[in-house]
Amino acid sequence: MRHPPGQEDGVVQWDPDLYERYRLLRERPGRDLLNAIPEVTVRSAIDLGCGTGYLTRQLVNRFAGAHIIGLDSDDAMLAKAAAVPSRIDWQQADIGDWCPSEPVDLIFSNAALHWLPDHTTLFRRLVGFGAPGGLLAVQMPDNFAAPSHLLLKELTQREPWRDSLSGALDHSAVLAAADYWRILRPYCQTVDIWYGDYLQVLEGDDPVLDWVSATALLPVIAHLPPTQAADFTQSYRLALRKAYPKEKEGSTLFPFRRIFILARI
Template structure:
């Protein structure tokens, strides 16, 4: 799957706010490298740099386009290509920060255990994951994929990401290695120009796997069908704008 930094950053302010909210709950860091995992185009890395200006900082991502954009944005920071599903973290890290990345990895509970084990005492695992599979924006992706016009193209393919377990599962996973754990949900309401703006938003993330799974000559038709469904699900307000409801799940765990 290839990601587009330009598409992702069309809604940079809205996407960066949860990253900022997550970072605000991270306590002071011990000595050690701070890692931005799934750094994307560097917007979250920039926040970490500004919050902890004395820290040694490294950004990781699996997508070459995102890494190029991040390095251009922050030339003084080290960025490297890595697959977080099997990346082996170095011991003694001060921070593992993952904003909107781990929802894509089915085995992220195992990864969290590995990351906690690699933190220095007093180091922090900070994670934010969209928890929006039950929202119309995502339910309608599946509905469109199952419709007669596209069902054959998706036959035998799994493109929907796995549902997340409940908060207690994360607490139980992290507790054996943690001095403290905080978990919470925040629901953001984004006021967007119209239904088409919602589609542009999800083209940068959740809709991308569906479009990539289709033959190129079916992608525009899929997007058009999906847009019609979004328009019905998100009626315009009196000013013509629409409100996108977006739940997100947060974890901040400090190593014992």
């Protein structure tokens, strides 16, 4: 799945329950991507960064009879995915190392590829694994200019965390839509790219912190000893409260932008 840099072993441990706290909101862009896929014959499909598998199971419902693989690097996520009976072939591996034994009709990835570097090489590699006439369907967060991510980056550059967090955070992987079009067009019949802005309505005392604690905050906390991690989180909490104040009725609005890519190989 998403494989951000971690501590000495280089691996961040994901928390499936925390990640799914806002499951419906996290799932919606993936369902929108799935609904954008045209009616095509799919004999084989893979969900890169499948997480707990809720979208992988929707691939099974959409493409009856197809061989479906759910691939993720995190054992806790895969364990939760495999706990639900299905005919999905769950596989543990890093997306960057994935190489299919034969071309795949549908390469699907929801909110995972932004963790990987060098998207020029990555996307060319992925379309090279697709069968002729097959599809590459990708959704990624593109919210890195939002206060949630700018504040996080700013805090990593402050003392006493700066030295420990040097290189821990990289928000530069996701490219502009035109860049992806230029990367993919020489290898694909068609390339369709669009953005979606989701006005997410969150509940709770610190809902934006809860949201990012399951994703964007992970590689930062993994680089800090417990005391510094707690202090960093508290500073981030206070900054997020100012950036995302509660509405009069108690909800917190958390706008979130995402990029969608649908290419026919």
